[in-house]
Amino acid sequence: MLNVAIVAGGDSGEYGISMKSGKQVELHMDRSLFRPFLIEIRGKNWNYRIGRKNFPIDKNDFSLSIGKRKIRFDLVFIAIHGTPGENGRLQGYLDMLGIPYTSCDVTTSAMTFNKGFCKEVVASCGISTAKSMHLFKWGAHTEAGILRELSLPVFVKPNNGGSSVGMSKVNQKKELNTALIKAFHEDGEILVEEFVKGRELTCGVIKTNGKIITFPVTEIIPKNEYFDFESKYKKGMAAEVVPADVTLQQSAQCQDISRLLYAKLNCKGVVRFDYIFTGADFYFLEVNTVPGLTAASIVPKMARAHGWSFTELITRLIGEEKSRQ
Ligand SMILES: Nc1ncnc2c1ncn2[C@@H]1O[C@H](COP(=O)(O)OP(=O)(O)O)[C@@H](O)[C@H]1O
Ligand SMILES: [Mg+2]
Missing domain, CATH: 3.30.1490.20 (ATP-grasp fold, A domain)
Incomplete structure (x- = not known):
């Protein structure tokens, strides 16, 4: 049985979404394989909560003491969108302690979080960017x-x-x-x-059993002018069509680009590549290396369309990371 710390929260505007992602991961984690601990990271406050009582994490070794019991973690499941979970900071800390985690490494996280630098690398792979x-x-x-x-x-x-x-x-x-x-x-x-005029398509990619797998391409159709904060998080403000209504060839092209970028950017875990599709070309917008995992998020929907339950998605993410150790 592995002790898994699910870290959520963080210090960006995505705090609330991240807490929802973390809770969803905790809810769906296979308890016959893993013992989950949801840990909220907010500034310097890193806490595990039982009822209304907080148990602080010892940052010296990322351990948790509950009474006389000291809990060490075999792995960290990163569910923090934005800083410090998506930009390499937490990854660097965990690397120094030798604790494995389920997302891209320091370099890939930091580089891809920087939209400008990331676009340069993506363009150098021959992919269109605005x-x-x-x-x-x-x-x-x-x-x-x-x-x-x-x-x-x-x-x-x-x-x-x-x-x-x-x-x-x-x-x-x-x-x-x-x-x-x-x-x-x-x-x-x-x-x-x-501005690139076209349809917004997104493709989830994951490495599992050592193989890179692409999920069905998904179209995002926001009610507003673009996929803004409101259309992202207010119910009914955007439709997500899985699989997208595009030709087989177009969907295969989008998946091929995403697979290539996953490999070139040295990703691990599950990531989502966003594009604007002009009808002829896919313009890379950004990559989300810690995509949303709430009940309403896109990646769980993609996984379901691929035939995986949320529990299976989590088990595969942890299994892949453990097999690298
Ligand atoms: N160059 C662009 N052309 C067309 N739409 C864009 C462009 N850049 C951003 N958008 C729209 O804005 C949304 C958010 O932009 P994005 O770069 O993904 O930032 P964030 O990291 O905040 O999600 C996109 O999902 C898309 O709807
Ligand atoms: Mg985006």
């Missing part, structure tokens, strides 16, 4: 310079963000300044990216 500028808060950029380089409409987004927080679609020149201020409020670096 034209963009990666800007820093103290850089010498000007609105005129941006508009000389890029054509409207553009998306302005925090470079290390998620859940569409701090993001705007700029249709007119006069909206650009407000959008820049809003994105810089969230992050010291931002991405200004040309």
Whole structure:
């Protein structure tokens, strides 16, 4: 029986979603194989909770003491979206302690969390990406310079963000300044990216039994102008069609690109690649290395369409990580 710490929470706007993901993983974990402990990480407070009582994690060795019992973990299941679970920070800490975990390693997590750098690597693999500028808060950029380089409409987004927080679609020149201020409020670096017109497709990929497997391609159809915070988390504000209504050839192409990127970016665990499909080409938007695992999230739906229950998905993720040790 393995002791598995499910870590959830984190320090971004995705805290609430992450807690839901963590609870869902705890609920569905196979108790005949694993002993789950849901641990909330919020700033310096790392706690396991029984009823209303908190039991703090000893950060020296990531252990838990309950009365006289000291619990050590065989593995950490990372369910934190955003910092510090998706950007390599927690991964670095766990590496130093020699505790395995179910997501990409430090380098891949940190690099893919940085949208601008990640796009450079993805483009170098021959995959299309929208034209963009990666800007820093103290850089010498000007609105005129941006508009000389890029054509409207553009998306302005925090470079290390998620859940569409701090993001705007700029249709007119006069909206650009407000959008820049809003994105810089969230992050010291931002991405200004040309709008790509098309359908939004996403593909989940997982390595299991040493093999890279792609889930059915899924289409996201938001009610709003794009897949913003409200359409992501408010019921009925977006439809997710699994499998997407595309031709077999288009779906195979999307899966092939996703499999290639999973390998090239040296991913592990389950990740989701997001694209805009123009009808001819797949434009890579981003990769989510700790995708949502709530009851309403896309990856569990994809897994189900592939024929796996949520419990099986979790068992495979843990099994793959343990087999690497
Ligand atoms: N260049 C773009 N062209 C078209 N739609 C975009 C573009 N960039 C972002 N979007 C829309 O905004 C959403 C959020 O953008 P994304 O880069 O995935 O940020 P986040 O990490 O916050 O999810 C996407 O799911 C998509 O609907
Ligand atoms: Mg996204």
